[in-house]
Amino acid sequence: MQQPIIAKGVNASVELHINFIRILRTEFFKNILRTSQRTLNYEDIHLTEIANVNFKSANAIRNGYIHFIRHGTSDRQISVMEAANCSTAVVFMCTRQNSFLAIKSEIESRLKEMPDRSSSSSTDSELSICSALTKAFPHNLSIYAEYTKTKNWKAICDLNGVPFANFGTRKELIFLSDYLEADEAVIAITSGLMKQTRNSNFSDAGLNTWLVVLTTDRFMFLDAALLSKSIDIQSIRHEWVQAVSFSQGLLLGNISIDLGSRVVEIANCPKSTVASIGVLANKWQKELKERAEKSSKLKTSNQISPLESIERLAKLHSEGMITKDEFQAAKAKLLSSL
Structure with a gap:
């Protein structure tokens, strides 16, 4: 480096x-x-x-x-x-x-x-970073896992080409590793404002600054209480997410997580971090979908259809390996599954 x-x-x-x-x-x-x-x-x-x-x-x-x-x-x-x-x-x-x-x-x-940025909501420099992230991820996932293991959150931001902006979330970062699951790797980090929830800390009101973490398993949102060690934890598993979008203003940006039935909004994030969150989240969603499709095809290819099973049973019956009653009972059971 x-x-x-x-x-x-x-x-x-x-x-x-x-x-x-x-x-x-x-x-x-x-x-x-x-x-x-x-x-x-x-x-x-x-x-x-x-x-x-x-x-x-x-x-x-x-x-x-x-x-x-x-x-x-x-x-x-x-x-x-x-x-x-x-x-x-x-x-x-x-x-x-x-x-x-x-x-x-x-x-x-x-x-x-860097070209003139006044006519574009996303700079060429940021697009270059996004392109590099798209090419490298998820092939470099082991690096994210290693940085997560050593709690080196700044190194993860450096890997994504964004500054480590921990304003208002330093307490949450201290406790982040305590809430990660085994083999769960942190991919990207940012912070932003989210609405108060039913289980928000008692001292909170209105909009709170949350630590927003993209991991291999989910989106995590952490909000520490001001006067105690209490921490609110919200999670959105990747299988619930339809899409992730982002927008960038002059200095700040917003992230939208579409869950189908509702949209989770994170506002006033550091501008340079929202692109990395959006790009990596959607790339990981695609990767998980491809993995699921490959797994489904593998299971399908390994499964024997009922008709093929009946043909095999008929062969066993003709060879005298099973009785006629056994063949008829197994055949009826297979036909009922069609």
């Missing part, structure tokens, strides 16, 4: 991976940002979410910064102080400037290779 490009700043470090960047905040600035709504210790930004990279050079008496601008957000130049408190910006000293320039140059180079 390709190693990320890393640059260490004052308030955070930046890791540039193949498809996304990760901003890991230093301990001091983690405490500052806990006062805001965003309480993650790191921020993952998929490259398809980046509209621009703003850069302010540092010198001997002043720090500089790099600011990753998402689509639909303001592109204005901010101050160094604002950058220090921004979840998508990293402040650096002049001695570290070259490493951040290298990251900026590499990101801009990759962005230039």
Whole structure:
């Protein structure tokens, strides 16, 4: 696996991976940002979410910064102080400037290779990822099984080419392995809003952020209570699923699971994860259907029809292996099954 490009700043470090960047905040600035709504210790930004990279050079008496601008957000130049408190910006000293320039140059180079996304709800980059997933899966299922065994959820997201977006579901991820069945492998992970159910945690109300997990056996939905270790678990076995569809907005996406009699909706999922869930779910549905058809054909080919059985019994009777009464009784029983 390709190693990320890393640059260490004052308030955070930046890791540039193949498809996304990760901003890991230093301990001091983690405490500052806990006062805001965003309480993650790191921020993952998929490259398809980046509209621009703003850069302010540092010198001997002043720090500089790099600011990753998402689509639909303001592109204005901010101050160094604002950058220090921004979840998508990293402040650096002049001695570290070259490493951040290298990251900026590499990101801009990759962005230039991506066609204009304004006229399409699904980017060519995302379609490329989906195509790669379709070709590799399920032949690489053993890799998913190994990562599941070691509880390496981030590696599964890396395998799918999407960032490990665990905002609001970190507690659920801790307990995920406790609810997996033997030999059940996790294929994809995301999170989103779902309506409260009859057995939702007492402290929950309205829409809740659920951990959404696609496995080899089912869709799993986990929602942890705020003040206790109680966890809601919902499951949809693959044999109940008619189809899985997804849609992508500017920053977020939705997943729809069609069960025939009703549709389960998961809203406000990280945009880059919904395509992998939809593509892999439908590919796995097709694989399971093909396996079931092969199994059915094998059983059919191994079965002897009643008429063939009567012919065999008649041969045994003519050879004196069974009596006439035995032949007639067995023949009547076979004819009644037609």
